């Protein structure tokens with residue numbers, strides 16, 4: 001049996017007539033860069049996130065970067081985040097002119113460990129970026145309390161957590177800004193690149209809107225030095241079509257994750273994802289930890305199962321960040337899971353039979369290891 005990691009072609013096959021119609025409307029209206037379709041999607045997405053505003057952008061990376069700029073963070077400032085994330089989280093901090101400072105993740109949830117924040121605080125600390133890794137919100141309450149106490153801005157990296165919930169409220173709605181990516185493989189994906197910032201803060205919202213359009217508030221009158229980070233009209237129209245399916249798709253992901261959990265429970269050597277009591281996890285990634293990860297990865301591949309590793313090298317050990325002078329051993333949890341993580345196929349398209357097959361193949365591989 002073939003089990004692709006994700007099957008975007010299958011996702012789009014059933015939506016094709018609606019998507020084609022949406023794209024045709026954009027062409028008819030010639031609203032390609034920003035415009036009415038972006039305005040409409042922004043309203044819909046803000047509603048889905050339970051926030052007052054959303055701003056459509058070109059990518060999730062831009063959402064993080066512009067949020068930092070709009071919060072006034074730059075040269076000489078420090079921003080606390082986690083090393084177990086996609087590179088963009090730290091990159092955005094660097095691109096804003098500030099310095100990323102890492103704290104380790106919790107060993108069960110793989111998200112920011114709030115008890116580590118005090119140790120990373122300096123007089124230069126200005127913001128915290130928790131990452132809702134794999135679709136599970138970080139433990140926001142203690143993070144928000146810490147931020148309030150020390151007058152820090154909270155910017156959520158919700159790129160993997162569309163409609164994940166923390167104590168019943170949507171991820172991205174807690175901080176000054178919630179940053180989303182609509183990269184095609186995300187739980188809500190465009191047909192190209194796109195991202196958004198959500199916020200409840202009117203002034204912050206206005207600043208993000210200005211920054212994404214070359215800092216102009218009126219055509220050719222530039223109040224700020226901004227950049228071109230506008231969302232593409234075609235992407236917005238397609239995202240409006242797909243947003244209507246997000247809850248349903250997330251529910252299927254949660255069902256498939258539960259099936260994996262039940263099946264893999266029999267194998268003591270597999271650490272399955274832990275859903276915290278405060279969370280509705282949306283399983284953008286279903287990652288398990290195993291000792292002999294590389295062997296398992298190769299063996300599953302030879303059985304037609306495509307897996308991934310998110311992420312094989314924590315950000316503090318990336319060559320690009322050598323200048324920060326972190327070293328091996330600084331963040332033991334992130335380093336361990338980077339060695340042990342294997343992401344199993346999960347999506348709204350994967351079938352029960354495919355999940356059963358993956359579980360079976362993992363079982364076969366693990367019992368073979370025990371015997372030899």
Ligand SMILES: *Cc1c(COP(=O)(O)O)cnc(C)c1O
Pocket residue numbers: 059060061062085086088089131157159160180181182183194195
């Ligand atoms: C995907 C992702 C981003 C970046 O989003 P892009 O749209 O690819 O720029 C940032 N942070 C995390 C955690 C992501 O998964």
